[in-house]
Amino acid sequence: MITLHGFAASNYYNLVKHLLLYKELPFQESLTYSGGDDWLSISPVGKVPAITTADGRHLSESSVICDFIEESYPAKPLYPADPGERAAIRQIMKIAELYLELPSRRLIPYAFSGKTAPKEIQTEVSKVLNRGVGAMQLLCKFSPWIAGDKMTLADIYVYYVNTIVNTFSASQLNRDILAEIPGMKAWTALMSESAIAQTVEADRVANMPNFMAYIKAQQPAPKA
Ligand SMILES: N[C@@H](CCC(=O)N[C@@H](CS)C(=O)NCC(=O)O)C(=O)O
Incomplete structure (x- = not known):
């Protein structure tokens, strides 16, 4: 197993x-x-x-x-059999990881310590996000799935990438990134409807108190 x-x-x-x-x-x-x-x-x-x-x-x-x-x-199967079509799915996943998820993650330490990221970090992160948003506008079809009429790994991958992008770009940059990509909000709602997404979300919510206690224990004690 x-x-x-x-x-x-x-x-x-x-x-x-x-x-x-x-x-x-x-x-x-x-x-x-x-x-x-x-x-x-x-x-x-x-x-x-x-x-x-x-x-x-x-x-x-x-x-x-x-x-x-x-x-x-x-x-x-969650990838098309054709190598070119398969690569197109992986391209969406890779772009979401590099130009949406990773820049958004730079904001997490500020959010977790109750601070706002310095202006220069906000500007840097926003610039990278702009490239990701532009690419997703070009590549995503949302008809109804992210790459067309079949659900693929990109649907699962980007759905979970977006949880980070959504949370931290809103709180730290005052941006609603999902709204900047036409069709993405409706597709997110579609993804959230699945029983699997709801099971995963329930487990996430159940783990949060324990995870936050772990994060708190990792932070250095305040100086006396
Ligand atoms: N590139 C990795 C990133 C995984 C990642 O950053 N995981 C976080 C939790 S969401 C982590 O392990 N953080 C602890 C650390 O950075 O030491 C992947 O795709 O699996």
Whole structure:
């Protein structure tokens, strides 16, 4: 059986979990907030999520894990068979990761410590987000799925990327990024309707108090 390592407050963890549930694969969850040498033998850069495959191999990096699951368990396919069409799906996922998710993540430490990011960081992040928004405007079809009439891995991937983009660009940049991409809000609502998305969300909400306590414990004690 596959083991999914990590925690439910993580959007990266949740996109892999959504995929496992979609594929109807048996898996167990192993709660970890990362840390320690043992963890590095499972996830070499110490990040969440990681999986241990049914035959005992450890894998990290959410997009790599998704590809592994898709290739190992081809029932209910989420990539087109044609290599060019498959690459177009991966292109959407990669752009969402690099130009929407990662810049938005630069805002998280400010949000978690109750501060607003300095103006120069806001400007830098906004510039990268503008490129991501422009690309998504060009690439996303929302008819009704992100890349056309079939649901693909890009739907699952971008849906969970957007949870970070949405939260932190609103609170730190006063931007509603999803509204800047015509069709994305309606598609988000469509994605949220699925029973799987609702299960994943319920688990996320349940994990939040424990996760916030973990974050608080990581922060340095205030100076006396
Ligand atoms: N590129 C990684 C990013 C994963 C990531 O940043 N995970 C966060 C949790 S949402 C994490 O492990 N943070 C802890 C750390 O950076 O040490 C992926 O796609 O899996």
